[in-house]
Amino acid sequence: MSAHAIEIAIVGAAGRMGTQLLQEAASLDTLKISAAIVAPQSAHIGQALGPEGIIATDDLDAIATVDVVIDFSSPDACARVAELAAGAGVAMVSGTTGLNAEQHRALDQAARSIPLLLAANFSVGVNLLEHLVELASRGFGEDADIEIFEAHHRRKVDAPSGTALMLGRAAARGRDWNLEDVATWAREGHTGPRDNDEIGFQVLRGADIVGEHTVYLCAAGERLELTHRATDRAIFARGALRAARWLAGKPAGRYQMRDLLFGDA
Numbered sequence: 001m002s003a004h005a006i007e008i009a010i011v012g013a014a015g016r017m018g019t020q021l022l023q024e025a026a027s028l029d030t031l032k033i034s035a036a037i038v039a040p041q042s043a044h045i046g047q048a049l050g051p052e053g054i055i056a057t058d059d060l061d062a063i064a065t066v067d068v069v070i071d072f073s074s075p076d077a078c079a080r081v082a083e084l085a086a087g088a089g090v091a092m093v094s095g096t097t098g099l100n101a102e103q104h105r106a107l108d109q110a111a112r113s114i115p116l117l118l119a120a121n122f123s124v125g126v127n128l129l130e131h132l133v134e135l136a137s138r139g140f141g142e143d144a145d146i147e148i149f150e151a152h153h154r155r156k157v158d159a160p161s162g163t164a165l166m167l168g169r170a171a172a173r174g175r176d177w178n179l180e181d182v183a184t185w186a187r188e189g190h191t192g193p194r195d196n197d198e199i200g201f202q203v204l205r206g207a208d209i210v211g212e213h214t215v216y217l218c219a220a221g222e223r224l225e226l227t228h229r230a231t232d233r234a235i236f237a238r239g240a241l242r243a244a245r246w247l248a249g250k251p252a253g254r255y256q257m258r259d260l261l262f263g264d265a
């Protein structure tokens, strides 16, 4: 372990992403997982988690003892963690999706006093895709109808995925639209013809699909399909751990993966 290893708390430590984070972190000597936080009343409390056997706790006060908290839990827990991290002056990385406006406001408030990076997707590929989608949307202009498809495992609880929303926003930016004004979240029955100023979303849930996203730009006589397929959840964990190392010591504020990857901040 390096003398200056960054100390990390993981919230949601017994979940799919928490498990992956503990696994990936074990091989890094630049950071140390000091706290594994699970849900209140979780059956995992007191159990040794991950290759290093960190004892699981439901005590969120453990956040105050580390340099960076990494959260992959639920929208409610994410907002609460942001509040506690801000109170303790601890940097926060979160990948939790499905936050509502109030929960986003809680993160904005926390980011007044701590560095906070929220990313719907920690893979390099998706963050590159975001740029490509904005470019393609602007390039085609009104000639292309834009539709976004996403597929995930059967246990995912929010839809469309945070990544699909992020890609939808990128497509909307390319047209100088606000996604909220043009999104069609579902189609059923006698829908009438499609509007020009519309971005449609389709969602599939099944088995163990890690995460797939395609943005379709459908023009008369041609169709561009921009696809990202995640085949291993480890890419998200590695991205989040990289973000934690990058964020430690940064000034207070809201950060995104593109700040880390493309040096906008």
Ligand SMILES: NC(=O)C1=CN([C@@H]2O[C@H](COP(=O)(O)OP(=O)(O)OC[C@H]3O[C@@H](n4cnc5c(N)ncnc54)[C@H](OP(=O)(O)O)[C@@H]3O)[C@@H](O)[C@H]2O)C=CC1
Residues within 6 Å of the ligand: 011, 012, 013, 014, 015, 016, 017, 018, 037, 038, 039, 040, 042, 072, 073, 074, 077, 094, 095, 096, 097, 098, 119, 120, 121, 122, 123, 158, 162, 236
């Ligand atoms: N940004 C990215 O790259 C990625 C983001 N995600 C997002 O991350 C989130 C978690 O995903 P995933 O790991 O698959 O989900 P899981 O349901 O497997 O894990 C979430 C964990 O958080 C726990 N939890 C809930 N409330 C609290 C709390 N108050 N304190 C501590 N732990 C809590 C849950 O416990 P219990 O089950 O007992 O309630 C569960 O173990 C989702 O929003 C998902 O969309 C996922 C993958 C990549």
Ligand SMILES: O=C(O)C1=N[C@H](C(=O)O)C[C@H](O)C1
Residues within 6 Å of the ligand: 097, 120, 121, 152, 156, 160, 161, 162, 163, 164, 210, 211, 212
């Ligand atoms: O829940 C998941 O699994 C994932 N969630 C994120 C999202 O909602 O976009 C990222 C990734 O696709 C996996």
